[in-house]
Protein backbone atom coordinates (compact mmCIF):
# COMPACT_ATOMS: atom_id res chain seq x y z
CA UNK A 1 0.00 0.00 0.00
CA UNK A 2 1.23 3.44 -0.80
CA UNK A 3 1.98 5.49 2.26
CA UNK A 4 -0.46 8.32 2.47
CA UNK A 5 0.78 11.59 3.88
CA UNK A 6 -2.17 13.67 4.95
CA UNK A 7 -1.70 17.33 4.32
CA UNK A 8 -4.54 19.81 4.81
CA UNK A 9 -5.04 20.01 1.04
CA UNK A 10 -5.36 16.23 0.79
CA UNK A 11 -7.79 16.13 3.65
CA UNK A 12 -9.99 18.74 2.04
CA UNK A 13 -9.90 16.86 -1.25
CA UNK A 14 -10.73 13.52 0.38
CA UNK A 15 -13.63 15.11 2.21
CA UNK A 16 -14.92 16.68 -1.01
CA UNK A 17 -14.81 13.34 -2.80
CA UNK A 18 -16.68 11.63 -0.01
CA UNK A 19 -19.28 14.40 -0.05
CA UNK A 20 -19.82 13.98 -3.79
CA UNK A 21 -20.09 10.20 -3.59
CA UNK A 22 -22.46 10.43 -0.64
CA UNK A 23 -25.08 11.88 -2.95
CA UNK A 24 -25.03 8.70 -5.02
CA UNK A 25 -25.71 6.16 -2.29
CA UNK A 26 -28.54 5.05 -0.02
CA UNK A 27 -26.37 4.04 2.88
CA UNK A 28 -22.80 4.31 4.12
CA UNK A 29 -20.72 1.64 5.82
CA UNK A 30 -18.31 3.43 8.11
CA UNK A 31 -15.49 0.98 8.73
CA UNK A 32 -13.61 1.14 12.01
CA UNK A 33 -11.08 -1.28 13.47
CA UNK A 34 -12.71 -3.40 16.19
CA UNK A 35 -9.52 -3.03 18.24
CA UNK A 36 -9.89 0.75 18.19
CA UNK A 37 -13.47 1.66 17.39
CA UNK A 38 -13.00 5.24 18.51
CA UNK A 39 -9.39 5.98 17.54
CA UNK A 40 -9.84 4.66 14.00
CA UNK A 41 -12.90 6.84 13.38
CA UNK A 42 -12.44 9.93 11.32
CA UNK A 43 -13.20 13.00 13.40
CA UNK A 44 -15.02 14.92 10.68
CA UNK A 45 -17.15 12.18 9.22
CA UNK A 46 -19.98 12.30 11.76
CA UNK A 47 -21.02 15.79 10.68
CA UNK A 48 -21.05 14.73 7.05
CA UNK A 49 -23.12 11.62 7.72
CA UNK A 50 -25.77 13.17 9.88
CA UNK A 51 -28.49 13.04 7.22
CA UNK A 52 -27.47 9.74 5.63
CA UNK A 53 -28.27 6.29 6.99
CA UNK A 54 -25.04 4.65 8.11
CA UNK A 55 -23.74 1.57 9.83
CA UNK A 56 -20.57 1.44 11.87
CA UNK A 57 -18.81 -1.74 10.78
CA UNK A 58 -16.22 -2.99 13.26
CA UNK A 59 -13.72 -4.83 11.08
CA UNK A 60 -11.14 -7.46 12.08
CA UNK A 61 -13.31 -8.70 14.92
CA UNK A 62 -11.19 -11.87 14.94
CA UNK A 63 -8.32 -9.80 16.37
CA UNK A 64 -10.34 -7.91 19.00
CA UNK A 65 -11.51 -8.94 22.46
CA UNK A 66 -15.02 -10.34 21.84
CA UNK A 67 -16.43 -8.98 25.11
CA UNK A 68 -15.24 -5.48 24.29
CA UNK A 69 -16.60 -5.75 20.77
CA UNK A 70 -20.01 -6.62 22.16
CA UNK A 71 -19.83 -3.64 24.51
CA UNK A 72 -18.94 -1.32 21.65
CA UNK A 73 -21.86 -2.54 19.54
CA UNK A 74 -24.25 -2.04 22.45
CA UNK A 75 -22.79 1.40 23.03
CA UNK A 76 -23.29 2.52 19.43
CA UNK A 77 -26.78 1.03 19.22
CA UNK A 78 -27.76 2.81 22.41
CA UNK A 79 -26.67 6.07 20.83
CA UNK A 80 -28.93 5.30 17.88
CA UNK A 81 -26.02 4.37 15.64
CA UNK A 82 -26.48 0.92 14.05
CA UNK A 83 -23.32 -1.20 14.32
CA UNK A 84 -22.08 -4.69 13.44
CA UNK A 85 -18.78 -6.53 13.76
CA UNK A 86 -17.26 -8.62 10.99
CA UNK A 87 -14.30 -10.69 9.93
CA UNK A 88 -13.88 -10.11 6.21
CA UNK A 89 -11.18 -12.70 5.81
CA UNK A 90 -13.35 -15.57 7.00
CA UNK A 91 -17.00 -16.12 7.69
CA UNK A 92 -20.23 -14.95 6.23
CA UNK A 93 -21.03 -11.33 5.62
CA UNK A 94 -24.76 -11.95 5.57
CA UNK A 95 -24.85 -9.92 8.76
CA UNK A 96 -24.11 -6.79 6.70
CA UNK A 97 -26.79 -7.53 4.13
CA UNK A 98 -29.34 -8.10 6.90
CA UNK A 99 -28.31 -5.00 8.81
CA UNK A 100 -28.55 -2.78 5.74
CA UNK A 101 -32.08 -3.97 5.01
CA UNK A 102 -32.94 -3.52 8.64
CA UNK A 103 -31.73 0.07 8.76
CA UNK A 104 -33.46 0.92 5.49
CA UNK A 105 -36.61 -1.11 6.23
CA UNK A 106 -38.94 1.87 6.44
CA UNK A 107 -37.62 3.50 3.27
CA UNK A 108 -37.81 0.25 1.34
CA UNK A 109 -41.37 -0.35 2.52
CA UNK A 110 -42.37 3.19 1.53
CA UNK A 111 -40.96 2.75 -1.94
CA UNK A 112 -42.79 -0.51 -2.33
CA UNK A 113 -46.06 1.05 -1.15
CA UNK A 114 -45.69 3.79 -3.75
CA UNK A 115 -45.14 1.15 -6.40
CA UNK A 116 -41.51 2.11 -7.06
CA UNK A 117 -39.73 -0.80 -8.64
CA UNK A 118 -37.13 -2.10 -6.25
CA UNK A 119 -33.59 -1.32 -7.31
CA UNK A 120 -30.37 -2.54 -5.82
CA UNK A 121 -29.48 -0.67 -2.66
CA UNK A 122 -26.51 1.62 -3.27
CA UNK A 123 -23.77 1.25 -0.71
CA UNK A 124 -20.47 3.00 -0.10
CA UNK A 125 -17.63 2.01 2.24
CA UNK A 126 -15.61 4.65 4.05
CA UNK A 127 -12.68 4.41 6.42
CA UNK A 128 -9.07 5.19 7.21
CA UNK A 129 -6.27 3.34 5.38
CA UNK A 130 -5.84 -0.33 6.31
CA UNK A 131 -9.14 -0.65 8.09
CA UNK A 132 -10.22 -3.33 5.60
CA UNK A 133 -12.19 -1.52 2.90
CA UNK A 134 -10.83 -3.45 -0.09
CA UNK A 135 -11.08 -6.77 1.72
CA UNK A 136 -14.72 -6.16 2.57
CA UNK A 137 -15.51 -4.97 -0.93
CA UNK A 138 -13.95 -8.07 -2.48
CA UNK A 139 -15.70 -10.30 -0.04
CA UNK A 140 -19.09 -8.72 -0.67
CA UNK A 141 -18.74 -8.94 -4.43
CA UNK A 142 -17.13 -12.38 -4.12
CA UNK A 143 -14.27 -11.31 -6.40
CA UNK A 144 -16.89 -10.86 -9.04
CA UNK A 145 -15.82 -7.43 -10.17
CA UNK A 146 -18.54 -7.21 -12.78
CA UNK A 147 -19.67 -3.67 -13.05
CA UNK A 148 -23.34 -2.84 -12.94
CA UNK A 149 -22.90 0.13 -15.21
CA UNK A 150 -22.10 3.79 -15.18
CA UNK A 151 -24.62 6.18 -13.78
CA UNK A 152 -25.80 8.72 -16.29
CA UNK A 153 -25.57 12.34 -15.32
CA UNK A 154 -22.44 11.95 -13.28
CA UNK A 155 -19.48 13.75 -14.73
CA UNK A 156 -16.92 11.35 -13.37
CA UNK A 157 -18.31 7.93 -14.15
CA UNK A 158 -18.79 5.80 -11.09
CA UNK A 159 -18.53 2.07 -11.33
CA UNK A 160 -20.88 -0.11 -9.39
CA UNK A 161 -20.21 -3.63 -8.24
CA UNK A 162 -23.02 -6.11 -7.70
CA UNK A 163 -23.03 -7.70 -4.29
CA UNK A 164 -25.47 -10.49 -3.66
CA UNK A 165 -29.05 -10.15 -4.84
CA UNK A 166 -29.92 -6.71 -3.56
CA UNK A 167 -26.82 -4.56 -3.12
CA UNK A 168 -24.51 -2.60 -5.35
CA UNK A 169 -21.31 -1.05 -4.09
CA UNK A 170 -19.41 1.96 -5.24
CA UNK A 171 -16.11 0.55 -6.51
CA UNK A 172 -13.94 3.24 -4.95
CA UNK A 173 -14.21 3.34 -1.19
CA UNK A 174 -13.84 6.68 0.57
CA UNK A 175 -10.42 6.94 2.18
CA UNK A 176 -10.21 9.24 5.14
CA UNK A 177 -7.45 10.24 7.49
CA UNK A 178 -7.21 9.11 11.10
CA UNK A 179 -6.94 11.40 14.10
CA UNK A 180 -3.37 12.49 14.59
CA UNK A 181 -3.54 15.13 17.29
CA UNK A 182 -3.56 12.92 20.35
CA UNK A 183 -0.23 11.06 20.80
CA UNK A 184 -2.00 8.15 22.54
CA UNK A 185 -4.28 7.71 19.53
CA UNK A 186 -1.18 7.79 17.32
CA UNK A 187 0.45 5.00 19.30
CA UNK A 188 -2.71 2.90 19.11
CA UNK A 189 -2.87 3.39 15.34
CA UNK A 190 0.81 2.52 15.00
CA UNK A 191 0.47 -0.58 17.17
CA UNK A 192 -2.40 -2.01 15.12
CA UNK A 193 -0.71 -1.17 11.81
CA UNK A 194 -3.04 1.61 10.70
CA UNK A 195 -0.03 3.90 10.36
CA UNK A 196 2.71 2.04 8.57
CA UNK A 197 5.51 4.52 8.83
CA UNK A 198 4.93 5.26 12.44
CA UNK A 199 4.87 8.85 13.48
CA UNK A 200 6.20 7.69 16.80
CA UNK A 201 9.45 6.09 17.82
CA UNK A 202 9.14 2.31 17.91
CA UNK A 203 10.21 2.11 21.53
CA UNK A 204 7.46 4.58 22.51
CA UNK A 205 4.89 2.38 20.81
CA UNK A 206 6.35 -0.76 22.42
CA UNK A 207 6.35 0.86 25.86
CA UNK A 208 2.70 1.76 25.41
CA UNK A 209 2.02 -1.83 24.32
CA UNK A 210 3.71 -3.22 27.43
CA UNK A 211 1.74 -0.89 29.71
CA UNK A 212 -1.50 -1.84 28.01
CA UNK A 213 -0.89 -5.58 28.29
CA UNK A 214 0.30 -5.33 31.89
CA UNK A 215 -3.05 -3.77 32.65
CA UNK A 216 -5.36 -5.92 30.54
CA UNK A 217 -3.62 -9.22 29.81
CA UNK A 218 -0.42 -9.66 31.87
CA UNK A 219 -0.41 -13.44 31.51
CA UNK A 220 -0.28 -13.16 27.70
CA UNK A 221 2.83 -10.98 27.98
CA UNK A 222 4.49 -13.35 30.46
CA UNK A 223 3.74 -16.43 28.37
CA UNK A 224 4.87 -14.97 25.08
CA UNK A 225 8.19 -13.62 26.39
CA UNK A 226 8.76 -16.12 29.18
CA UNK A 227 8.73 -13.50 31.90
CA UNK A 228 8.37 -14.17 35.60
CA UNK A 229 5.24 -12.36 36.86
CA UNK A 230 7.37 -10.19 39.21
CA UNK A 231 9.09 -8.64 36.22
CA UNK A 232 5.87 -6.80 35.42
CA UNK A 233 6.21 -4.89 38.69
CA UNK A 234 9.34 -3.17 37.37
CA UNK A 235 9.27 0.21 35.61
CA UNK A 236 8.06 -0.28 32.02
CA UNK A 237 11.48 0.53 30.55
CA UNK A 238 13.00 -2.30 32.58
CA UNK A 239 10.29 -4.67 31.42
CA UNK A 240 11.24 -3.79 27.84
CA UNK A 241 14.92 -4.45 28.61
CA UNK A 242 14.02 -7.78 30.20
CA UNK A 243 12.01 -8.77 27.11
CA UNK A 244 14.95 -7.66 24.95
CA UNK A 245 17.21 -10.07 26.85
CA UNK A 246 14.70 -12.91 26.70
CA UNK A 247 14.48 -12.48 22.96
CA UNK A 248 18.26 -12.83 22.78
CA UNK A 249 18.71 -9.31 21.45
CA UNK A 250 21.13 -8.34 24.28
CA UNK A 251 20.55 -4.60 24.75
CA UNK A 252 19.08 -3.88 21.33
CA UNK A 253 15.73 -2.67 22.66
CA UNK A 254 14.80 -1.11 19.31
CA UNK A 255 14.87 -4.51 17.70
CA UNK A 256 12.84 -5.90 20.60
CA UNK A 257 10.37 -3.03 20.21
CA UNK A 258 9.92 -3.91 16.57
CA UNK A 259 9.28 -7.53 17.50
CA UNK A 260 6.79 -6.56 20.19
CA UNK A 261 4.83 -4.41 17.74
CA UNK A 262 4.91 -7.10 15.06
CA UNK A 263 3.66 -9.76 17.50
CA UNK A 264 0.84 -7.52 18.62
CA UNK A 265 -0.28 -6.76 15.07
CA UNK A 266 -0.24 -10.44 14.17
CA UNK A 267 -2.32 -11.35 17.20
CA UNK A 268 0.50 -13.35 18.80
CA UNK A 269 -0.36 -11.77 22.13
CA UNK A 270 -3.97 -12.82 21.81
CA UNK A 271 -7.05 -10.77 21.07
CA UNK A 272 -7.16 -7.25 22.43
CA UNK A 273 -9.12 -4.01 22.24
CA UNK A 274 -7.26 -0.78 22.92
CA UNK A 275 -10.23 1.63 23.11
CA UNK A 276 -12.58 1.39 26.06
CA UNK A 277 -16.26 2.11 25.76
CA UNK A 278 -16.91 5.56 27.27
CA UNK A 279 -18.51 5.48 30.71
CA UNK A 280 -22.29 5.46 30.78
CA UNK A 281 -23.73 8.91 30.16
CA UNK A 282 -27.01 9.30 31.96
Ligand SMILES: Nc1nc2c(ncn2[C@@H]2O[C@H](COP(=O)(O)OP(=O)(O)O)[C@@H](O)[C@H]2O)c(=O)[nH]1
Pocket residue numbers: 059060061062063086087088089090127128129130131132133134135136
Ligand atom coordinates in the same frame (compact mmCIF):
# COMPACT_ATOMS: atom_id res chain seq x y z
N1 LIG B 1 -7.61 -10.54 10.62
C1 LIG B 1 -8.26 -9.77 9.75
N2 LIG B 1 -7.57 -9.05 8.85
C2 LIG B 1 -8.26 -8.27 7.99
C3 LIG B 1 -9.68 -8.17 8.01
N3 LIG B 1 -10.06 -7.29 7.05
C4 LIG B 1 -8.93 -6.86 6.46
N4 LIG B 1 -7.83 -7.44 7.01
C5 LIG B 1 -6.42 -7.22 6.66
O1 LIG B 1 -6.10 -5.85 6.89
C6 LIG B 1 -5.16 -5.38 5.91
C7 LIG B 1 -5.69 -4.14 5.21
O2 LIG B 1 -6.87 -4.45 4.51
P1 LIG B 1 -7.36 -3.64 3.21
O3 LIG B 1 -8.66 -4.24 2.79
O4 LIG B 1 -6.28 -3.57 2.20
O5 LIG B 1 -7.60 -2.19 3.85
P2 LIG B 1 -7.98 -0.82 3.10
O6 LIG B 1 -6.72 0.00 3.07
O7 LIG B 1 -9.00 -0.19 4.00
O8 LIG B 1 -8.53 -1.15 1.76
C8 LIG B 1 -4.95 -6.55 4.96
O9 LIG B 1 -3.76 -7.20 5.34
C9 LIG B 1 -6.16 -7.44 5.20
O10 LIG B 1 -5.89 -8.80 4.94
C10 LIG B 1 -10.39 -8.96 8.99
O11 LIG B 1 -11.62 -8.93 9.11
N5 LIG B 1 -9.63 -9.73 9.83
Ligand SMILES: [Mg+2]
Pocket residue numbers: 133134135
Ligand atom coordinates in the same frame (compact mmCIF):
# COMPACT_ATOMS: atom_id res chain seq x y z
MG1 LIG C 1 -7.83 -0.50 -0.16
